[in-house]
Amino acid sequence: MTFAQAAEEHLDDVYGYLAWFTSDGLAAEELTAVTFERALRLWHRYDPNRGSARTWLCQVARTVALDHFRSERRRTRREQLAAPPEAVEFRFAEGLSPDLESALARLTAGEREVVALRILLDLDVGAASRILGISPTNCTTRLNRALKKLEEALHVAA
């Protein structure tokens, strides 16, 4: 598989993962481009025997996203002194109910990440835990906790 093939095939997955992870459409677009730029530079390191290209691209995307979160945290700390940031409206996906959208927005970034990997991208627990750098058990626990929070939020909304 060439890099161009991998990029074409998994672009939506990487974008979707980053969009749900960051809950920011503009940031997700920028981070997707950065992810593929970095992935191109590191493509020689990709080993198909160790995992699928999708998993590898998600690992690169996660590193890019964590860098983004760190720089955002520093930026917001500075800017909060001057003026509180405005809430940005973001739609997670077409066709989701407003209650579910709002429940997703209330999840933490870490919880949205595991939901995106395990449900949106439909990765198996082994691949998802490898991307997250945690054990499969921990990954499952984290997913269950996130789903329970979503369920409770929806129950309250109903």
Added chain:
Amino acid sequence: MSQRDLVAELHAAQVPAPREVRERVRRIAAEDASRVRRPFPWRPALAVAVPVAAAVVAAVVIARPEHHTSATRTMPAIVHGASSAGTALRAQKALPAPFTPKRVETVAASISLRLPSISDGVRRAVAVATSLSGYAASIHASTHGKTGTADLTLKVPRSHAQAAIDRLSRLGTIVGERIDVTDRQASLNATDRQIARLQKQLARLRAEHASAKKVAALTARIQALQRSESSTRRTAHYATIAVHLSTPPAHARGAGHAWRDAAWAVAGAAVLALLLLAARAFRRRREDVLLSRP
């Protein structure tokens, strides 16, 4: 809504990448991957370089005492069965000092000993010299952990030189020994004869009422010869004994030390592993904090 319905709704969600992003990624992917400059692999390089550097430092630190010992002065002239590698010898009797008490001789001896404690050896060597009416002219001692060396210059009356060498040789294992005896009696006799001849010449000059300048020059020459003669006698009164003390090399410290060193190495590796685990846990914790906000 049940959890199953929830998962089904989430699973059905489609998040397609916007067209601009797709175009941008296509342009990135169209770049010739072979022309992309690969970053220098710092992590693998450090993973190799750090252990290698640590091993080199450890080798230098461990080898230093041994190197120090091997740099000690060797005694090439008279060495009792010393191998070329300078390995430790069994304790042997000291060389007899072949000097004649009634003649004026300068005695210079050097003795190289291996013993377990440098500070104790220095103390006892100085005690030997002082007990024989001698003294320590110089002491240079250095230690690295349990290894070390010391160089002493002892001055002992010539009549006690043999006793001093015997007692010093019992302080540890003799590694090398050398004794130089130079007879000064013949040159002193010649100087005596020359002084007598010059004194006769001086008496003749005085009888002939020679010039004061000639008398003064001859007198000065006689005095210089007399000073030189007395200096030689003073020097010959004391024998100079150079003592070199060293501890056994680090590798000869026994199997117990090897086990202890191995245990230290294992403990060091365990501490390093714990630090790495702690750093990883710390990084994970910070990551969790970072992702704990909506």
